Amino acid sequence: MDVPVSLLADLFGRSLALWWVILPGMILGTIVGILPGFSAQNTLIILLPLTLYINIEAGMAFMIALYCTTQLGGGIPAILFNMPGEGGAAATVLDGYPMTKKGQAQQALVCCFAASAFGGLVTTIITVLMLPALGQLGLYFRSVEMVAVMVFGLTLIAAIAAQDLFKGLIAGFFGLMIGAIGIDPVFGTPRATFGFLELYDGVPLIPALIGLFAISEAFVMLESETIVRSEDLQAAKSAKWADTLEGLYINARYWWQTIWTSLIGLIIGILPGAGATVSAFLAYHYSKMLSKTPELYGTGHPPGVIAPESANNGVTSGTLVPVFALGIPGGTTGAIMMLVLTYHGVVLGPRLFIERPDLVYSVYMQMLVCYIFMILLILPMARYLSRVVWIPTKFLVPLILSLVTIAAFSEREYIFDMGLALFFGVVGYFARKGKYEISAMLIGVIMGPLFETYFLRSMRIGQGDLTILFSSWLAISIWIMVVAALFLPFLRQRKKTGVLAQTVQAGHES
C-alpha cells in the first residue's frame, strides 16, 4: 500500500478550511495547558456535547487542535513559575525555570514553542508515512489476537502508568467488569444491571469518563485556594518579548535534537499507558546522556527545554495510532477521541484503514495544519494567555462540576446519566485517594464490550476451548509480552538505577 498523495493533498486543503474550529481549539488548548490541574482530557470532556453535535471532521479537528496545543501550553507555567501545567511538561521545569531565573524566560519560551511545533510536525509527517503499513495489521489481527492485545494493553497501563502493579490491574479489571454490565450480546438477558433499565445497553461511556476524570479531579482541586500562588504571578508579569529572535536561533542550532527526541515521543505515544510524562523524562535523560556538556543540564541549558517539549508533542501523533489501528485507546485522550468517533458510527480497528482511509488521513492532516498554525500564531498568543492562571478554584470547581454534569446528558439524553456521572465521580475520587490508576479503569470500561465480543467469537470458534487463545504465533507472542509486562515493575524495583525506572519514578513524582 502506497501513501495516497492526491488524497493527502485534498485532505490538507479541507483541513485548512477548518481553521474556524482549529484556531479556537488552539486558543483553548493553550489556556488549558497553562492551567495546572486542568488537562486536555477534562476540557474535551466538558466540551463533549459540542464535539458530538458538530460534524465528525470539525469535531475531530477541534479536539486535535486542543490536544496538540495543550502539550505546548503546559510548558509556559513550567518555564515561568516552576510549575508544569501538564504532566508532559514536568521535565521542562528542570532547565526552563533556571533559564527564567537567569533572565532568559523569553528564550526558554521560544525554545519550548518551536520545539513543540517542529517536534509535532515531524512526528505527524512520519506517522502519515507509516499509516499504509499499519493498514496491513487488519490482515493479521483476528478475534483471538484482539483478546490478547486487549489484555496486553491493560497490563501495560498497569505496569507503566500505575505506581503499583496490583492496583493497576485491579483498576483495569474493575473497568472491564463494569464494561460487562448490560444485556448479553447473544440472548439479550440483562446482567448486573441493578434493576435499572438505563443500564440494559451497558454502562454509558461518557458519564463514566466524566465522573472518573473531571468530577473526581474537581473534588481534589478544591484543596487549593488558587491554582497559582500570587508571588509567582508577579514573576510572570515581568516577562518581555525582546529576546524572541534569540530563542528561535537557539532552537535552530539544536534542530537534530528536536527530531530525534520527538521520535522518542512518537514511540512512547503508541504504547498504551506511557504518555507524555514518561516520554519527556526519557527524552531529557537521553539528551543529557548523549550531550557533550551534560554538566550544564539543570542549570538553564536550552536543550533541556527542547528535548522534553519535542518529545511530549511527539506523543500526540502516537496516541491515536492504537485507536485507529486496533480500536484500543492508548490513553485518556485517545479514549475520548475514540468515544466521539464511535458515537458518529465509525468502526475502529484494523479494517478502518481499508474501509475509511480518508478519515484516518484527515485526522493527521488536521494535526499537520494545527502545527503549521501553531508555528505562526503561538508566539504572539502565549504572553497574554498566561494570565488565565489567576482564576481561583472557588469559581472553577462549581463551574467544572455543573458543566460536566450537563455534558453527561449529551450521549443518550437521559437524566439518569448525570447521576451516574456523579456516582463515577465518587468512585474516581476514592480511586485517586487510594492511588488506583483511573485511566486503566476507564480503558477497561471502554474495552469491556469489545473484549466480550472478541472473547465470545474466539470461544465459539474454539467450541468453548480456552486454548484457542493460544492458537496462533502472533497471539502467543502477545501473551508472552503480557507476561513480560507483568514482570516489568519487579525489574524496575530491582534495578532502580535504570533509565525507565528513573523516568517513570520522575513521572510519578511530578
Place this chain on the structure above:
Amino acid sequence: MADNPREGERPDEPEPLAVDFIIPLLACGLAIYYLATTTDLVWEARAAGVAVGVPLLLLCTFHMARTTYRIAQGRGTFSAGDIFANTLFNRQRLVLGLLIALFVAALPWTGTTLGLFLCLVAGMWMLGVDRITTLVAVAGTTCAVVYVLLMYLVSSRLPHGPIEWLITWAFGIGA
C-alpha cells in the same frame, strides 16, 4: 477557604491504608453480584463475566491480604486518614456532591437554566464567593452560554423549565 497546606501529608506517621480497601471492596462486590446473578444463564452470557470476574476476585483478595499484612507489620494503620475526617475540604466536597445530586434530581422541575444558575450560585457561595454581583454575573453568563450553545444552537433535549418557557413565550425561540 482555608490557607492550610494539603491535607493528608504526615510523612512521619504510618500510612493510613483503609482507603486501599475501598476500590477492591467495590470491585469484589460488583464481581460477586455479577457472577451470582448470572449463574442461571447460558455459558455465552457468562463467559466474559467469568473470564474477568474470577481474576478480579483473585487480584483483590491478594491485594487486600497484602495490605492487611502491611498493617500487621506496623507499616500502615487501619485508619482512613483524612478521607472521612470532619475537615473543611471534606465538608465542601460533601456539600458540592449533594448540590450536584440535588441539581440533577430537581432538573425536571427547575429546567436546565434555572437549575444550573442556582447550583452555581450555591456552589460558589459555599466556597467563599460572597459578592452578589459576582455570583449573579458568573452564574448568569454561564447559564446564558449553556442556553445559547446547547439548547438553542445545538438543540439538545436538556430539560426545560420556567426560564426556557419564559424565553419561548417572550421571543418565540427554543420551543
